[in-house]
Amino acid sequence: MDSKRLLISIITLIIVGVVVFAIISLPAGKRDQKPVVWIDYPKDGEEVYGIFIVRGRAYDPEGKLEFVEVKVNGGEWKRVKGAENWSCEVNTEKIQEDFCYIYARAWDGYQYSDVVKVKVYIQRIVESDVHKWAIFLAAANVEIGNKKLGNGILFLAEEMARYFINNLSFPSCHVFILFDDGWIRSNNGEGERICTLQERPSSIEGAIYGPATKKFFSFVIDKVKNDANKYNDSEVFIWISGHGVGDPNQKFTGGKILERSEIILWDSILSDRELGSALEDLEAKLCLVVDSCYSGGFANRVIFNIPSFLKSGIPKDGRIVITGESKFSVGYSSSLTGPLFTRLWFEGLKSGKADGFKRGILSIGGRLHFRFLKDGRVSVEEAFYYAKYMIRVNYPSLILMQPQINDMYPHPFPLNGKEMFL
Numbered sequence: 465m466d467s468k469r470l471l472i473s474i475i476t477l478i479i480v481g482v483v484v485f486a487i488i489s490l491p492a493g494k495r496d497q498k499p500v501v502w503i504d505y506p507k508d509g510e511e512v513y514g515i516f517i518v519r520g521r522a523y524d525p526e527g528k529l530e531f532v533e534v535k536v537n538g539g540e541w542k543r544v545k546g547a548e549n550w551s552c553e554v555n556t557e558k559i560q561e562d563f564c565y566i567y568a569r570a571w572d573g574y575q576y577s578d579v580v581k582v583k584v585y586i587q588r589i590v591e592s593d594v595h596k597w598a599i600f601l602a603a604a605n606v607e608i609g610n611k612k613l614g615n616g617i618l619f620l621a622e623e624m625a626r627y628f629i630n631n632l633s634f635p636s637c638h639v640f641i642l643f644d645d646g647w648i649r650s651n652n653g654e655g656e657r658i659c660t661l662q663e664r665p666s667s668i669e670g671a672i673y674g675p676a677t678k679k680f681f682s683f684v685i686d687k688v689k690n691d692a693n694k695y696n697d698s699e700v701f702i703w704i705s706g707h708g709v710g711d712p713n714q715k716f717t718g719g720k721i722l723e724r725s726e727i728i729l730w731d732s733i734l735s736d737r738e739l740g741s742a743l744e745d746l747e748a749k750l751c752l753v754v755d756s757c758y759s760g761g762f763a764n765r766v767i768f769n770i771p772s773f774l775k776s777g778i779p780k781d782g783r784i785v786i787t788g789e790s791k792f793s794v795g796y797s798s799s800l801t802g803p804l805f806t807r808l809w810f811e812g813l814k815s816g817k818a819d820g821f822k823r824g825i826l827s828i829g830g831r832l833h834f835r836f837l838k839d840g841r842v843s844v845e846e847a848f849y850y851a852k853y854m855i856r857v858n859y860p861s862l863i864l865m866q867p868q869i870n871d872m873y874p875h876p877f878p879l880n881g882k883e884m885f886l
Contacts, residue, residue, distance in 0.1 A: 604644060
């Protein structure tokens, strides 16, 4: 029996040896090799702040790459978006130390890649004693839209953000710019991803960049509410732009008579009622501008400033809600310079041209011709009536855009004699 067992053992060893030799003898391309992963941004030793996007690449020689995982310091490994080109967001507010390690690894279904890491230093945002916050959100190049709106919508958001920071005393660390999925694309938004928003030399120092996704927007709204509600003098400005949801084949109503106004974010749709719920417990002074097709419902307006019976829950004491279009109408946006209504509203605000523009008949808008009634400042309302007037005079083919306003600052009509200044 012992000799038989010895023989079996020898045969087994020979078979194992042959198999191992065969595997070793295979050409390199035939063997299963480890995938490889890189972290492209941020670079090792770089400073980061706020919420930033980590991005990188991964490769598997056999083409079997399945996913990439990232962890921060001693946290858990988490799958990220993409594989060959991957990215994820990191929130430095959740990190106690003044630096952190970011680790990445790739999986091909058989084995992990070697782990790569970078060490980055966290630049802490010092809380400002100026209690103003601004959120600029635009989803311009989503796949489900009828057409790409281009990168011009981002450039307009940044132009407004710079003006708010430099001229209206908004701290840069209180300014959030959310665009598409957090990336710049070639061919004015229609091509491949080039770089993340914060990597660009033209990005605004100190501002927080991120994707125009519902999850990220909800995070920003919650953060701003939490910070703003601490003070009695807080002011919040929110601008949202992108594709609206409606039926262009129904020319006069857009199919929105019994439907809520909605706007397409990068990954989902945001309704007026959802935004109302998100802002319900915000106690600060609020100016909200929504510039998208069929957006009037965000202001509880249909057309010609007629109230809608479907309430968004957004308008309330201390707030002004403006939409670039009525609930029934489409708007216009240039792929290079952004949406028309916002461009005109911002022009009136920053140039001073809107000083003296008032409501007029049927809210059409008309300029006061008495110079002594001008005060040298431009209010939110004056900028609105200026934009509406300019559309009527210079863009008569777009007269049906019919921007809407629900002015409840500081109280509902007729107790809202004051104007809102940013």
